[in-house]
Amino acid sequence: MQSNLRPKLVSAPLRRVTLPQLITASAAAVALGVSARTIRRRIADGSLPACRIRGRLYLRPEELRAFVERHREVSDD
16 A cells, blocks of 8 residues: 555656766867967956866856957958
């Protein structure tokens, strides 16, 4: 009789969670042709958003693209 009192477990489909792709500050520096120190300075001054995971700095590629767009210069030809 005790077994009838146990709740039934219903299996629900698992949701797939997509985490954002992150790149290291060093990889961002290589991509932009600048030093890793330059990237770290932009992170420190708040102009380039980043997160720190286990001591390493990571950036979202879309944030890096937005940073480049904000600092793009248009020539007056």
